[in-house]
Amino acid sequence: MTADRIILGIDPGTTIMGYGIIHQRGQQMELVVMGVLKLGKYPNHAIKLKKIFDRTLELIREHKPDELTVEAPFFGKNVQSMLKLGRAQGVAMAAALYADIPIFEYSPRKIKQSITGNGNASKEQVSAMLQTLLHIREQPEFLDATDGLAAAVCHYFQSKKPASSSSFTGWKAFLSQNPDRIS
Numbered sequence: 595m596t597a598d599r600i601i602l603g604i605d606p607g608t609t610i611m612g613y614g615i616i617h618q619r620g621q622q623m624e625l626v627v628m629g630v631l632k633l634g635k636y637p638n639h640a641i642k643l644k645k646i647f648d649r650t651l652e653l654i655r656e657h658k659p660d661e662l663t664v665e666a667p668f669f670g671k672n673v674q675s676m677l678k679l680g681r682a683q684g685v686a687m688a689a690a691l692y693a694d695i696p697i698f699e700y701s702p703r704k705i706k707q708s709i710t711g712n713g714n715a716s717k718e719q720v721s722a723m724l725q726t727l728l729h730i731r732e733q734p735e736f737l738d739a740t741d742g743l744a745a746a747v748c749h750y751f752q753s754k755k756p757a758s759s760s761s762f763t764g765w766k767a768f769l770s771q772n773p774d775r776i777s
Contacts, residue, residue, distance in 0.1 A: 602659035603746025606682035608642050609634050614743025625728040628739045643685045650689035662690035663698045663749040700748050708748040720744050
C-alpha cells in the first residue's frame with residue numbers, strides 16, 4: 595500500500611458522470627474534489643463519449659492521480675443501456691491508459707459494501723456515510739458525485755486489506771491452500 599497517493603473514482607454514465615478524488619496520506623484520507631459532468635444536453639452518443647474522455651483527462655492533468663477506480667457496469671434488463679454505460683466506462687479507462695495510470699474496477703455491490711457494510715445500500719446511505727467519513731458538510735445536488743467518490747474510497751479501503759487468499763504464487767501454493775478443490 596502506498597502511504598501517499600491520489601485516487602480518482604469515476605461513476606460512468608451517459609447522462610451524468612460522477613467523479614470524486616481523495617488524497618491518502620498515511621492512514622488518513624481527505625476529499626480533494628467531487629462533482630459531475632452533465633451530458634444530457636449533447637444529442638449524439640459519440641459526442642458524450644468524447645466529453646467523458648476529455649473531462650477525465652482534464653481531471654488527470656489537474657490532480658495527477660496515482661490510480662483510477664471505476665464502477666463496473668451492472669447487468670440490467672436493457673442491453674442498449676448497458677452497452678452505452680460500458681462505452682462510457684471504456685472511454686474513462688482509455689483516458690487513464692493514455693496517461694499511464696493503473697485502473698481498478700469494482701462492482702456497485704462491492705463499493706456499497708465497502709462504504710456502508712451493506713451491499714444493498716441506497717445511494718443516499720452511501721452518500722451519508724461518505725459525508726461522515728470525509729467530513730463533507732452537505733450532500734451534493736447529484737448523487738452521481740458521491741457514487742464516483744465512493745469508487746475512490748472503496749479502493750482506499752480495499753488497498754488497506756492484506757493480500758487475500760485468492761492471491762497465489764503458483765499452482766503448488768494454490769493446491770496447498772485449497773485441498774478441498776482437488777478431485
